[in-house]
Amino acid sequence: MTAKFRPYAKGWIYGKLYDLGDYPGAVLGDQNSDPKIFGTVFKIPGDLELLRRLDEYEGFNPKEPKASLFVRRRHFVTLSTGKRLRCWLYEYNGQPSRTRVVPSGRYQPAS
16 A cells, blocks of 8 residues: 555644554644644545545544544645645544653654
Protein backbone atom coordinates (compact mmCIF):
# COMPACT_ATOMS: atom_id res chain seq x y z
CA MET A 1 0.00 0.00 0.00
CA THR A 2 2.77 2.50 0.86
CA ALA A 3 4.23 2.21 -2.65
CA LYS A 4 1.32 4.37 -3.85
CA PHE A 5 2.19 7.21 -1.46
CA ARG A 6 4.51 9.97 -2.54
CA PRO A 7 5.82 12.58 -0.11
CA TYR A 8 4.66 15.99 -1.31
CA ALA A 9 5.79 18.52 1.33
CA LYS A 10 6.38 19.11 5.01
CA GLY A 11 3.56 20.91 6.76
CA TRP A 12 1.78 21.72 9.99
CA ILE A 13 -1.63 22.26 11.58
CA TYR A 14 -2.73 23.80 14.86
CA GLY A 15 -3.61 21.31 17.56
CA LYS A 16 -2.16 18.98 20.14
CA LEU A 17 -0.30 15.78 19.42
CA TYR A 18 -0.65 12.98 21.96
CA ASP A 19 1.58 9.97 22.53
CA LEU A 20 -0.85 7.05 22.59
CA GLY A 21 1.88 4.45 23.09
CA ASP A 22 2.33 2.67 19.77
CA TYR A 23 1.19 5.63 17.67
CA PRO A 24 0.37 9.34 17.90
CA GLY A 25 -3.04 10.98 18.02
CA ALA A 26 -3.68 14.49 16.71
CA VAL A 27 -6.50 16.64 18.04
CA LEU A 28 -7.23 19.68 15.90
CA GLY A 29 -7.01 23.00 17.64
CA ASP A 30 -7.31 26.74 17.44
CA GLN A 31 -4.62 28.98 16.00
CA ASN A 32 -5.10 31.39 18.91
CA SER A 33 -4.39 28.90 21.67
CA ASP A 34 -2.83 25.67 20.45
CA PRO A 35 0.69 24.70 19.38
CA LYS A 36 1.56 23.26 15.99
CA ILE A 37 1.64 19.62 14.91
CA PHE A 38 4.28 18.90 12.26
CA GLY A 39 4.26 16.18 9.65
CA THR A 40 4.54 15.20 6.02
CA VAL A 41 1.83 15.66 3.41
CA PHE A 42 1.63 12.71 1.03
CA LYS A 43 0.12 12.58 -2.42
CA ILE A 44 -2.08 9.57 -2.99
CA PRO A 45 -3.77 8.55 -6.22
CA GLY A 46 -7.53 9.07 -6.58
CA ASP A 47 -8.06 5.44 -5.62
CA LEU A 48 -11.16 4.83 -3.47
CA GLU A 49 -9.91 1.36 -2.53
CA LEU A 50 -6.70 2.87 -1.17
CA LEU A 51 -8.68 5.40 0.88
CA ARG A 52 -10.86 2.57 2.23
CA ARG A 53 -7.71 0.66 3.24
CA LEU A 54 -6.28 3.76 4.93
CA ASP A 55 -9.54 4.17 6.85
CA GLU A 56 -9.32 0.57 8.00
CA TYR A 57 -5.68 0.99 9.07
CA GLU A 58 -6.53 4.16 11.03
CA GLY A 59 -9.57 2.60 12.71
CA PHE A 60 -12.08 4.82 10.92
CA ASN A 61 -15.49 3.47 9.95
CA PRO A 62 -17.33 6.05 7.80
CA LYS A 63 -20.65 4.41 8.74
CA GLU A 64 -19.91 4.77 12.48
CA PRO A 65 -17.59 7.75 12.95
CA LYS A 66 -18.51 8.21 16.64
CA ALA A 67 -17.33 4.66 17.38
CA SER A 68 -14.09 5.02 15.37
CA LEU A 69 -10.62 5.38 16.90
CA PHE A 70 -9.80 8.14 14.41
CA VAL A 71 -12.03 10.26 12.18
CA ARG A 72 -10.96 11.25 8.65
CA ARG A 73 -11.43 14.97 8.00
CA ARG A 74 -10.60 17.53 5.32
CA HIS A 75 -8.54 20.29 6.88
CA PHE A 76 -6.19 23.02 5.75
CA VAL A 77 -2.50 22.26 6.23
CA THR A 78 0.12 24.97 6.02
CA LEU A 79 3.03 23.73 3.92
CA SER A 80 6.66 24.65 4.63
CA THR A 81 6.44 26.97 1.61
CA GLY A 82 3.65 28.94 3.30
CA LYS A 83 1.01 27.67 0.88
CA ARG A 84 -2.18 26.27 2.44
CA LEU A 85 -3.59 23.05 1.07
CA ARG A 86 -6.81 21.24 1.96
CA CYS A 87 -5.86 17.67 2.88
CA TRP A 88 -7.31 14.52 4.39
CA LEU A 89 -6.10 13.86 7.92
CA TYR A 90 -7.07 11.55 10.74
CA GLU A 91 -8.04 13.15 14.05
CA TYR A 92 -7.94 11.14 17.28
CA ASN A 93 -11.49 10.41 18.44
CA GLY A 94 -10.73 9.26 21.99
CA GLN A 95 -10.15 10.92 25.35
CA PRO A 96 -6.66 12.42 25.08
CA SER A 97 -6.68 13.94 28.57
CA ARG A 98 -5.22 10.73 29.98
CA THR A 99 -2.24 10.64 27.66
CA ARG A 100 0.99 12.62 27.33
CA VAL A 101 1.12 15.64 25.03
CA VAL A 102 4.10 15.68 22.65
CA PRO A 103 5.30 19.26 23.30
CA SER A 104 7.44 19.48 20.13
CA GLY A 105 4.50 18.53 17.91
CA ARG A 106 6.76 15.91 16.27
CA TYR A 107 6.07 12.26 17.12
CA GLN A 108 9.06 9.99 17.59
CA PRO A 109 8.23 6.32 18.26
CA ALA A 110 9.98 4.80 21.26
CA SER A 111 12.95 2.67 20.28
